[in-house]
Amino acid sequence: MEILSIILVSILSGILTYLISNNLKKGPxxxxxxxxxxxxxxxxxxxxxxxxxxxVVAACSSYAGMVAVKNIPNIWEMIIVSTITAMLFIxxxxxxLGVGGRLGTIAALSCFTWIGxxxxxxxxxxxxxxxxxxxxxxxxx
Amino acid sequence: MKITRSKLNIIVCTVLGVTxxxxxxxxxxYGAIISSGLVGVFSALLLPAPLAGATYTASFVGMxxxxxxxxxxxxxxxGLIVGIIIIGTTQxxxxxxxxxxxxxxxxxxxxxxxxxxxx
Numbered sequence: 001m002e003i004l005s006i007i008l009v010s011i012l013s014g015i016l017t018y019l020i021s022n023n024l025k026k027g028p029x030x031x032x033x034x035x036x037x038x039x040x041x042x043x044x045x046x047x048x049x050x051x052x053x054x055x056v057v058a059a060c061s062s063y064a065g066m067v068a069v070k071n072i073p074n075i076w077e078m079i080i081v082s083t084i085t086a087m088l089f090i091x092x093x094x095x096x097l098g099v100g101g102r103l104g105t106i107a108a109l110s111c112f113t114w115i116g117x118x119x120x121x122x123x124x125x126x127x128x129x130x131x132x133x134x135x136x137x138x139x140x141x
Numbered sequence: 142m143k144i145t146r147s148k149l150n151i152i153v154c155t156v157l158g159v160t161x162x163x164x165x166x167x168x169x170x171y172g173a174i175i176s177s178g179l180v181g182v183f184s185a186l187l188l189p190a191p192l193a194g195a196t197y198t199a200s201f202v203g204m205x206x207x208x209x210x211x212x213x214x215x216x217x218x219x220g221l222i223v224g225i226i227i228i229g230t231t232q233x234x235x236x237x238x239x240x241x242x243x244x245x246x247x248x249x250x251x252x253x254x255x256x257x258x259x260x
Contacts, residue, residue, distance in 0.1 A: 026185075027185060027190060027193070028194075028238075029181055029184065029185040029190070029193045029194055029197045030181070030182065030185035030186070030193075032181060032197070033177075033178050033179075033180075033181025033182040033184075033185055033197060034178070034181075034182055036174055036177060036178035036181065037174075037175060037178030037179060037181070037182055038178075039174070040172065040174035040175040040178050041175065055174050056174065059174050059177070059178075063238055063239050063241070063242050064238040064239055065238060066238040066239070066241075067236065067237060067238035068235075068236030068237075070236060071236055071237060072238075081238070096246070097206070098205060098206030098208055098209050099205060099206075099209055099246055099249045099250065099253070100173075100201045100202040100203060100204040100205035100209065100210075100219075100245050100246070100248075100249040101201045101202065101204075101241075101242045101243065101244070101245030101246030101247070101248070101249050102242070102246060103201075103242055104201055104239045104240075104241055104242005104243055104244075104245055104246065105239060105242050105243045105246045106239070106242075107238050107239030107242055108234075108237060108238065108239025108240055108242060108243045109239070110238075110239070111237050111238045111239055112237070115237075
């Protein structure tokens, strides 16, 4: 149940940041900061001790939501990125505790994971394979 | 590297961003998330976009615990380091969510190394 809550809060936070930033045209800094601030005030108030973890995951996901439209063009992809963020957050919960920027690094890894996956799918598509500039890594060829 | 007025503005904003977030976080007891959010909201409202981004990135360094950044003077150093990194990496991975956090993590780890040298 706790894992599900973390994933849900992450998705909500990511979507809200993405919408405020791109649809309302408020910019990524304001969008992420307002989502972080509101989650930091309200989540611990309503969910107590567990709310502190939810607040941190909401902040983490809001950093991922700062992504540009050219990289994540629609909200469905943002949901996937937010889900990856939540899973990475759970897996890396004990890594680099207390280091500022840890949450942003998790967010960046999530974005890179999804963008890399999209590029992989694009590159393995037979229709576009012959149009690619680089066809091998160039070690033996 | 040529020092220009815009680069100096970025350094001033990052030093202020880290110091204010650190002060709100540890000295006033607001906690890391609320402190960073407050600095981010005010920077987005008061500053132009590039400076707001730099200040918000710097606020992530200010979220560090006192084991990483033990006092305000090291927070000032952290602000200087993150400012230099931001200026050097402006074009790299622009538009990727979490770029600022990764920059801040690098600055925090460098600051921690400096803390280990001087304390």
